[in-house]
Amino acid sequence: MKIKKIYILFLFACTISIAQKSNCSIQFKTEEFKNNKYYLAGNYGKYQTLLDSVMATSDGKVIFNKSEKYIEGIYMLVDKDKKIVLEFLMDEDQHFKIFPDLKNPENTVIENSAINNNFIKFNLFIKLNFDKITELNKSLVNQKTKKDSLNVKKNIKEIQNQIIEYKNNYNKKNNDIISLLFRLTRPIDDFSTLPLETKLATKKDSIDYLKTNYFSGIDLSDARIIRTPFLENKMDTYFNTFVFQTPEEVTKEVFIILDNSGDKNGDMFKYLSLFFINKYVDPKIMGLDRVFLNILEKYFKNKDYDWLKLEQKEFFKYQEKCLKNNQIGDKAPNMFMTTEAEKRIDLYDIEAPYIVVVFWDPTCGHCVKEIPKMIEVYNKEWKPKGIKVFAVNNNPKENQKWREFIEKEKIQEWTNVYPPSVLNGNYTSEEVDFQSLYNVTQTPVVYLLDKDKKFIAKKIIFENYSGLIKEIENKSKTDRK
Secondary structure, eight states, X not given: OOOEEOOOBOOOOOOOOOOSSOSEEEEEEOGGGTTOEEEEEEEETTEEEEEEXXXXXXXXXXXXXXXXXXXXXXXXXXXXXXXXXXXXXXXXXXXXXXXXXXXXXXGOEEESOHHHHHHHHHHHHHHHHHHHHHHHHHHGXXXXXXXXXXXXXXXXXXHHHHHHHHHHHHHHHOOSHHHHXXXXXOXXXXXXXXXXXXXXXXXXXXXXXXXXXXXXXXXXXXXXXXXXXXXXXXXXXXXXXXXXXXXXXXXXXXXXXXXXXXXXXXXXXXXXXXHHXXXXXXXXXXXXXXXXXXXXXXXXXXXOOTTOOHHHHHHHHHHHHHHTTSOTTSXXXXXXXXXXXXXXXXXXXXXXXXXXXXXXXXXXXXHHHHHHHHHHHIIIIIGGGTOEEEEEESOGGGHHHHHHHHHHHTOTTSEEEEOOSSOOSSOOHHHHOHHHHTTOSSSOEEEEEETTSBEEEESSOTHHHHHHHHHHHHHHHHHHO
């Protein structure tokens, strides 16, 4: 049996129960275990957590006792090197013995656990069929005719259908942790529950059916789901496949899931809310950080939970401050700056069809490399379109180097500014804190604004702004037709 090494996340510190009678008593025994240390580990979403440890006896027994039951799910026996020795299931009955044969898993003996016997049977069934599919895929390159290749692919499809049929038949007869695993790992294109007489006329009909049935049979408040490694992949697949990637649509779907995740002090809401917060606080798709703000507003603003730690609250507060004023589609906050000629100028004074706002530092090596590239794009593509650059020196202590750079690179046409040490006017501290308003935690930082000073783009390389502007202009032409 192949032993896989894992990196365990230490989330819990557990004491070992020495009570003679417990609600959980699990025993493993084989000669290979004797006198070695072993851990009981469990899944917590995509992480594995160490839950208990024990020394094996001289005859190879590893016994874990606990006064309370574990939540049902996939668990692991892990050796002293943090390698998974074997996986097994916890269901309601947590008094069982496993006598593993590590070299020949089919010879493993299990006492008092029907669920683990079924788990082993399925794993052996899967391994046998996956081995067949692997060999068939290898044989494809040797097929001489298209007909022969089609026959091989047909055989592969038949095996895949057998696996689906195995799972469906099991689910019809059982409603246990294995059934839950089968539902969590159901293929995205699974039409097996579609009644035979039902026809899906269009591609949209098919997509709507798959989306509607994606979480079929899965209770999103069921804490057992966290004790499997499939939850995050299930969520990612759903949002990447079925959800239109706009803040409005993503927010709507996130709210549906969180509203169905049970008690707000329960495990599922805790895990899923933090999962979505981490996913959208710094998303891969521009503009989806608004989802993070929407989650905070609905579920965390002026609310407290037993599980919410102070450092998490501070993280939420800080990220909200960094993001709330620079959302795509919103009007950019005004900035009150000073020019090279020591005259005041505000961002709102600039009139142009588009404004590129860049924050940079003349002592930043990366800035010194990137700004000349921006100058080249400006001269070739932006200037002819009337696009203006509002370039903010983020390090006014180095104004001499800033002035030298402007002169060297010949960017006097840009609106080159720096923040004044003193600003006259009735402004709040928040209104003049441009670094927070524009989330300037490093340099360079570049934004694209439209003529009304609304954010069009952020967090993409400035070379892409030209293409984005062309898309906007083409769309505008199409809309006018």
